[in-house]
Amino acid sequence: MGDENGREDDHSEKPEGDRTEPGTDAGESTVGDLSLDRFHDALEAEERPVATASEVARRLGTTQAAARDALATLVERGSVERLDVESDPVVFYPSEWGRLASRERVVTFPKRREIVVDRPTQYTRAQLSQFARLVDTTGTDPGTRGYLYRIRPEDVWAAPFDDADALIGSLRSVLPRRFAELEEWVRDQWRRANRFRLYTHEDDYVVLEAASESLLGNVAEQHLADDHLRAPISETEAWVNEAAVAAVKRALYDAGYPVQDDRDLDTGDPVDIDLTTDLREYQETWVETFLESRSGVYVGPPGSGKTVAAIATIAAVGGETLILVPSRELAGQWREELLAHSTVDPADIGEYHGGQKEIRPITIATYQIAGMDRHRGLFDSRRWGLICFDEAHHITAPVYSRAAELQAKHRLGLSATPVRETGSEEEIYTLIGQPIGADWDALFEAGFVQEPEVEIRYVPWRDELARNEYASADGRERRRLAAENPAKVEEVRYLLAAHRGKKALVFIEYLDHGEALADALDAPFVSGETPHHERAELFRRFHEEGTEVDVLVVSRVGDEGIDLPNAELAVVASGLGGSRRQGSQRAGRTMRPEGTALVYVLATRGSSEEEFAQRQMRHLARKGVRVRETNVAE
Template sequence: MTEEELDDFKEEQTTQNLVKKKRTRSHAPKQKLLQLEANYFDGETRARSNKYKYFKDLYILENSDNRPAIVMPDGHIFVETFSPFYSKVVDFIIAIADPCSRPKYVQEYQINPYSIFSAVSIGLKAKEIIRILAIISKTPLTDEFKEHIELCCLSVGKLKSVLRNTKYYIESNEIRRLLELLEIPFFEERHVYPEPDEKTYKHTKFLKVGKEELETIISGIGESSYHGNVARLTEGIDDLLDTPLEKQTILRFQIKTESVREIRQYAVDHNLFISDEYDFMNDKTIDNLGIQLKNTTRIRPYQEKALTKMFSGGRSISGIIVLPCGAGKTLVGIAALATINKPTVIVCNNRLTVKQWYNQILQYATMDMKKIFLFSDTEKQALPQTGPCIVISTYSMLSNPNKRSDKSQQIIDQIKSRDWGLLILDEVQDSAANTFRNVTDIAKAHTRLGLTATLIREDDKISDLRYLVGPKLYEANWLELSEQGYLARVKCFEVTVPMTASFYKYYLLSDHFRQRILCSSNPNKIRTVAGIIKFHERRGDKVLVFCDIIHILIHLAGLLHCPEIHGETPENVRSSIFHEFKNGSKVNTLILSSVGDKAIDLPSASVVVQVCSNYGARMQESQRLGRVLRPKSGNREEFNAFFYSCISDMTTDLKYSARRQQFLVDQGYVYEPVSDARERWPWPEDLLSDEKSEEEWLRKMLKVEKIQSEETEYESYSSDEYEESQSDYIDTIGKSAPHFSLLN
């Protein structure tokens, strides 16, 4: 009997013993983990949750004044930012816990199984996590808390999801883990038996990884040099290359391709940690793209920190990176693309963003640009039959359930027919929508990277991203980036104004739809907006005014003599207005609908004024603030950007305002309440200043008959009225236009 046959015989005996004993010993740790999960790591603070938690046995340790944190038995960590040790511990805390709220003095984080998963993925061990938490905490760690940390860490890395030749497998070097899975009916139903010509292990359900591939898997453990110009993200492991490696047997079983998303969801719901690593450096089955970052491209420290969480030990990990608007999310995606250097699909939310990604790759990287293919409603470039490439598309193009054109279907089939090294999901929260979540099924990728500034949705689907994409790998601190000069320093105001008597009378007698129209078009609010615009134009600032209700937006633009942009604005008009706003002095104030919430690049804007919005949407509030987050010149200690949310008092505006602000407050922003707007920003004397003009304004507002979502748009403004209102702007911008300003 050869040595290899002897090894196989021993492992077969071990397998048979495990099959006999698995019911008595294999399920206990898993059940305990699930039981703990039901009681710990389950939630939020009392301010956010209906659950009330008692920690009557918790106490403060003696001589713990200098310790910067309080670690609660449920996994919450409260950190004092004023502690002299804050800067030494915050990176560690971010590595093991998700940020919940980061105001100025005390920040809140939450440990959960998937934050521990991320921590273990970058090399942290249970003993080290527990040891450091014990050092920094003012309170003692409970035994149950420590046991849960250990169990979470032990569960990570035992099972891995693998993509080979458009087929998905689950693999492990511990056969009992695979046996446990196939004892679960859910996995047994979705398991694919090996083909007759495939090399199986003694157990007929398992495939044995061949010697050549096994050596590739093992050799990837020590690699830490990357393609592209990203600085090395892991250090100190090169010596492992010279360390003798013990003989390993890695087994896998195939799963049905159409069940991959279900399996990931099941794994998340049942705390089965199936890791999604990709040994891109040793993958010889997919050709390299030949992309590198330019020598002039500079990766900022926080961007490199984010990339470090994605790459560890020469492998890439699927997950989500959260960076504020204006902090360079696209560059992080391009750096990840250059690091993996494999065929990539980039998914955006509209065709404008598709072009932006193309231009950014051109700006930051060097490669054969003929390898980049655009797939949108206006550009459909067929992929080459062979060779690596990059596809930039949109969620709607890839996931459209309706009948496609022959050209579109051909491209979709090409995308489906090959393995991709990387799938980048821009504005990743959109991929959780029911209509878009099949994007990850269409583009089968070894690594999935989600990018966003706002990892929030107003439904309950945001947690689905854990199995659709992966865990959150990194989330930047907005205020810290502002203090370091990477973002503008924004001052936020909540400006409350009373309703006028005539508007409030109709408001009290109206249904919800008309109430929203009336409190949004409140003459006192309009006068306040005009006063704020006038104040900032005199300072030389560029102002963006947001109004979701199109009927109000168009009349407001006429009232203030400012150009407007919304969903029906022709592309040529939109481009002309944006160009003049960015580069000229004729357009200093621009009125936008929700189409301006994202994917517009207006770095000169320093003021946002919000007239009305989409109810309590937190994401929209943060996206609008993001329009002025681009770094500004001047003293870092002074506010150099301003955000005004205008509210009609004693109306539904108040109801939604607090919820809208929640995300930004959690990022550390403070809204200054203002109730004396007329004194601070004097109203124009000739704007809705008499009873007749106010009645005429009310009459126009009551004409609105129907709400529709424009990208949440409101309708009942006729096309003739629209074209008439725009004709002046089309003519004047192309010629020597008068200054669009309240200062005229």
């Protein structure tokens, strides 16, 4: 595959064999015959594509003059370029990099387990996404985007390979050469992920099996509570207290030993539905991966087809299913999606929430109801074979504790936000399952999901008075003043006018601000106080083409759970004190397959909103979303 992009040529002067890590072999002081290879090492140790003579000297343990001479020799030979930057020190870079400017370039930082790829090919990205996280995309020129990947222990644990060799093979296929230490670390993590296994004994109880006697004796004993295991069965196996299965998984995960869950899971009473929509290739992979491990979380951007993949999963498992969702609106949408994409009999779908309480072979309930003690019976009312947690980052604490009891079922999570600020990633992993996801950028590129153009617009204060008021206020009041900066009204008006005719959502945080904006824009305002039927009606009219409802001002209630596929424009007028999650969800409302999606985030210049906006948008940028910043003129 390497030949399609010249990857193998990129580092043609580098030996293929194992070598020490860059920067560690800097003991020798003679650099008169500085090889290109050692210059590469110095660059990697510097973690920059260019280096000054003094940086090279420091990395190679020599004097600056010696490094400069050695570099001059390389420049003469034509293998290194020197770049004179006015008022900055001269920098050097390998000539081949200039020639390969339009090709992919992979730089590895083995100690930090990071890989930076310039202009990655689809092949490289597909490989990397299997065992590394895309943490950042940088570069202002669209032609030179750098992709930063990091390999975390949990990425290795969840990598979809049969064995460590296959994983190492994939790693080697993208890295320019071998990194012995990195490979050893990957192997070690892989081993850890396969040291403990849960399985169902033929007499129907759960067994924890360790790869060795000492693991069961030392690791398990040290990390598990007294009531987690009932009794030893052999030197490497123990009988697990069924009620503690989730706790066992969590404790061992925290100790760095994720547990393979090979138990026989309940499939429940049969439900016979067929999918009527053809899955996209990546959706097929999601479903196959799920079916192999019988649990997992589909992680994809909003609109990437997680719901449709979940319906395919319901059809494939073929058992009674309980779907948990964050809001009643979403329950209604799930019903419609089920009907649109499968042969399910409408009579077999039930909704269970504040509005109605039906339990059917496929039941959709809200987290709120499911978390209430008096509705506990919901979980036992049928032999559910599959529990589907929509917007999995929303699972509430009571539902988490129930989820611990639902370990014997197939468990599917859906999430557009893998990271939660409160750090529930481990909980999601241990209570539901491993993340199953696609490369978000690839989805954008393939056109399955419209990439939003996110623009942060820094809005000045309207006048000195407003600025001074902010300066002399404190705490919450400050935040409110920044949120309600009157100059934002004009800015929203300007943006709506610039995109006249586009369906737009304006998000706000404070009710007063929402009302004022709605008045100024002559648009309806949807808040938590809007009666349910009115909300539904407004959203219906917003949905319809050609209606007079083109703009909706929405408070936090509109943040998620509302499917507005025709929103083409989102203006986040306030609400920047919230979490990263909110930022990505707001942007997510317009990340839909159709239309031109545009997201504007307004932040008051010189207030804490500036920082919040940047933080939220960095989060999006890490997901491969392009973010632009603009200063609004005073």
